[in-house]
Amino acid sequence: MLGPNYKGRTPGPVPSTNLQADDKEDFREFEPFSDADVTPRSVPPGADVLTVVDVNMRKQFNEQNHHTAEYVAKAMVVRRGQQFIIDVIFSREILPQDDFQLEFLIGANPSPSKRSLVVVTFGNRAGGSWLGQVLGQDGAVVSLGVTPDAKAIVGLYRTYVAISMGNGMQRTDKNAKTNLYLLCNPWCPDDVVFYPDEAGRWEYVMNSTGIIHQGSVGSVSERNWVYGQFGKGILDACIFIMDSCQMPIHNRGDVVKICRKASAMINSQNDNGVLVGNWSENFSLGTRPTAWTGSSKILLKYHNSGNPVMYAQCWVYAGVLCTFLRCLGIPCRVITNFNSAHDNTGNLKTELVFRRDGTPDRRNTRDSIWNYHCWCEAFMQRHDIPTRYSGWQVVDATPQETSDGYFRCGPAPVIAIKNGELCHPFDCGFVFAEVNSDVVYLKSDRYGTMTPFKVDTTYVGALLCTKSVGSWGLQEVTQNYKYPEGSAENERTMVTAEEYGCERDHSVVPETSLSVEILTQPTSLGSVVKVQVRFNNQSDSSRTVAAHFEVSVAFYTGVLSDEFRVEEFTLDLPAYQSNTAEFHISPEEYMPALGSQLCLHFEVNGESDGQKVSEVKVLWLVPPPLxxxxxxxxxxxxxxxxxxxxxxxxxxxxxxxxxxxxxxxxxxxxxxxxxxxxxxxxxxxxxxxxxxxxxxxxxxxxxxxxxxxxxxxxxxxxxxxxxx
CATH class of the missing domain: 2.60.40.10 (Immunoglobulins)
Incomplete structure (x- = not known):
């Protein structure tokens, strides 16, 4: 019965609690039929009243068949769309006229119309969407096969055996020993998370340890991450996350909605979610993001306290989100996008401003390019949009921009991003800009007027990668997100993106016969860093270049410290030749400036005969090993x-x-x-x-x-x- 103060658009509160459903019994021990006779019908002649003595969930047998034996949980864990077997021990052998059913309930106030109360029958009488089958009988022990619907709600179910007594249903008592967890099933072709090969299922669902790539292009490093999705208490912690955001129970069978909720709840920006972000250097109130080795400790701490855990940066958000999705049976992998465009208002331009003398104007440069950014991909069929957009979907929990009022991103179909079809939900335009922005170099005059002198269409999204299937190697997935630069397909993608509102850069920059590149080699932290700056002259006359070179420390978010090394130099370039300046940066010079960072940022600007060139490079220093x-x-x-x-x-x-x-x-x-x-x-x-x-x-x-x-x-x- 509703409380006297309840007001709402629905007849009652929408059930949104799974782990802490009401402690009261779901049913009365005996529930009369609404049209029952006043006098109970008699038991068949010569037969005792049929009652339930015990229920054997056959946990070990079922979990072995459902690829769930690794979950450390008291209740049985099975997957939807696949049969599991329960043995019911009755008080006697069942007779043809005996009528019984299994009932599976999830959440508070379960309802058949919301698929949160499922009746499974074993005769000619109609039941719910789950299939029931009598597999065998040995005396009073009856083996029952139950196949949950492949779209069933994911979570913790309560199980009852109900026997028809003629004028009502007699049910077993509420018993935690007969509870079961139901998860998504990437082995079932009818489940939207079905993954087509066994090696991929092992990697993206069953593998509990992985690699998250960091560093910079040309100096990629690895961070090892223990997902721990099968650990003690982790499954309850993942269900608790859905409870905490009051996700309606009836929506928890929809993988798109689960992913969307998770991308919002793994961060705490506006919904008291799991992790607090911190990109400063002060972590005194919590744990440094670099000190986490996996997801388990974070999820358990959140479940036990109900308070957000401090602190996270992008790889921590991605690692915990991956654990959440794999735990629920959704194939997931962590992606790293190197040179990821941020804070560019969703357009396709990242603008870097320079002063008249060629030095960087950091005060007026508002856009940023992260050395790398990590997000997740979840594999699913999309039935809410045309099915050709099924497959890998970007899901990002790092709080960057709001989507429908919450800091979240995705699921965004990767194939739509590749083709510039940004009209499909969710957040395709934002991800598209992260991997496709043009870097526009602007020079400011004394009046503040900006003039473009270079546009780099290849820097952003230079490399996207993930862990290889079945090995510790790197698998490049750049080709999944974008066509080769300069190809007809890529141009078609960019035109399509513009039709959906993305603003491209169409600046006309002066042609130049001068170019510059910065060359580095992988370098261990504590060693001398050698940097070569090479200017190339493509003209038929010799020239002299006046150049500015500076070195600073780069946070992985693209934020730069004050430069600690500045060089002004000139180079003579014969016609159609190049010349190189080499700089050595000693550890005594860069170590005091690094602090806890590991990236050096090099920037060079050159000018000759009115032609201006500029180039940037980030070097990730390799730390010492354990x-x-x-x-x-x-x-x-x-x-x-x-x-x-x-x-x-x-x-x-x-x-x-x-x-x-x-x-x-x-x-x-x-x-x-x-x-x-x-x-x-x-x-x-x-x-x-x-x-x-x-x-x-x-x-x-x-x-x-x-x-x-x-x-x-x-x-x-x-x-x-x-x-x-």
């Missing part, structure tokens, strides 16, 4: 040991350091704290590992400190195999 060794026989439920070692190679003290180790089905997050690690000092820590499942296992270790972060190691090069 080493991991193992001792003992890797066997399920047997103790072995892992030793992690690190030597500080620098002539400086590392401050407030944390050594973090984590491995899915190996060990929970283990942290060792150090106030300081002195110059050239070594640390060694050994922890016990107890493998919980056979097969290849991976341990992730990470060292993070205030003045040096992202020193990571994944034992992929010595990945060990656990025996049963």
């Amino acid at each position: 080493t991991i060794t193992f001792e003992g026989v890797p066997r399920v439920n047997h103790t072995m040991y892992a030793t992690v070692q690190f030597k500080n190679p620098f002539n400086m003290t590392l401050l407030q350091a944390s050594l973090v180790m984590e491995g899915a089905a190996l060990v929970e997050t283990t942290v060792f704290h150090y106030k300081t690690i002195g110059p050239y000092a070594e640390i060694t820590e050994t922890i016990p590992l107890v493998p919980q499942k056979p097969g290849n296992q991976t341990l992730v270790a990470l060292l993070d400190c205030e003045n040096l972060n992202q020193v990571t190691a994944v034992e992929k090069r010595a990945e060990f195999h656990v025996m049963p």
Whole structure:
């Protein structure tokens, strides 16, 4: 019955709670039919009253068949669109005239019309959308097959056995032991998340450890991430996220709506979601984004407290969102877009402003290009738009711009982005700009008038990549998002995007016979950085170039520190030849400026005979490694040991350091704290590992400190195999 103060557009509150449904019983123990006779019908002659003695959910058998055996949960975990088997132990053998049914309920106030109360029948009587079948009988034990609808609601169900007593239904008591979790099924062709090959299903649903790419183009690095989607409490934490945002129970079978809600709820920007973003250098109230090794600790902390967890940046948002989707059975992978355009008002222009003397005007440059940005792709069929847009969909949880009033992005079909068809939901235009913006170089005169002198159509979205299927390698997916630059298909895409409102740059820039490039090689942190600046003269006359070169520290968001090295120089260029200036930047020069960052930003501007050229380059410095060794026989439920070692190679003290180790089905997050690690000092820590499942296992270790972060190691090069 509704409370006296309830007011709304629906007859009652929309059910939006799964884990904490009302504690009261769902039914009375005996529920009379509305048209029942006053006198109960008699039991068939010679037969006892049929009652239920017990229900065996056959958890181990079902989970093995449903690829859910790795979930650490008390209740059975199965997938929709696929039969599972329940044994019901009755008080006697069932007779042809006996009438019983199974009932599956999810959320508060379940209703057949909302598919949150499902009746499964086993005779000629009609039931709900789930199929029931009597598979066998051994005395009083009846084996029942139940096949949930491939569009069924995802979450935690309560199970009842109901027996028709002639004038009503007699039901079993509410029993947590008969609860079951129902997930999406990428093995079922009728489920919208069906993935067409087994290797992909293993990688994008079952793999609990992965790689998130960082760094810069030409110097790509790896961050190892433990998704941990099968860990204890993780499935409940993912359901709790949907409860926290009051997502209606009846919408939780719709994968598009689940992804859209998740992209909003993984950040806390305006809905008290999971993670608080922080792109400053002050993380004193929480955990540095670089110190996380995986999603489990974050999700469990959010579930236990109900408060947002501090702090995250883009790869943390992507890693946690990937865990959420994989946990619910939705194929997902993390994508990194190198040179990702941001803050460009959704158009296709990222403008960099320079002063009259050729030096950068950072005060008037409002757009930014992130060294990299991470988001997720979820695989699904789209029935809300033309089916040709099915497949991988961009889903981004990093709070950047609002979409329908919330900080979220997607799902946006990748194929629509590639073809510039930006009219389809959701947020295709924003993602399109992230990978396709033109970089427009502007020179400002004394009156503030901006004149373009260069347009670079290849810098943004230079590389998009993800982890390879079945290996630790890099898989490039740039071709999924864009056609080759200069191709007829690419031009057609850009024209189509303009028709849907994207503003392209059509600046006419003066032709030039002068060009410049910056050349670097992968460099370890603490080594001398060698930079070559090469000017090329394509004219038939010699010339002299006056050039400006500067070096600064770059945050991965594209924000630059003040330059710490500035050089003015000239180069003579013979006709049709090039000339190179080389600069060496010592660690003594750049290390004090780096702080906790690992990127150097190089910028060069040159002018000769009225022709102006400019170029930028970002170099990701490779941090020192950790080493991991193992001792003992890797066997399920047997103790072995892992030793992690690190030597500080620098002539400086590392401050407030944390050594973090984590491995899915190996060990929970283990942290060792150090106030300081002195110059050239070594640390060694050994922890016990107890493998919980056979097969290849991976341990992730990470060292993070205030003045040096992202020193990571994944034992992929010595990945060990656990025996049963």
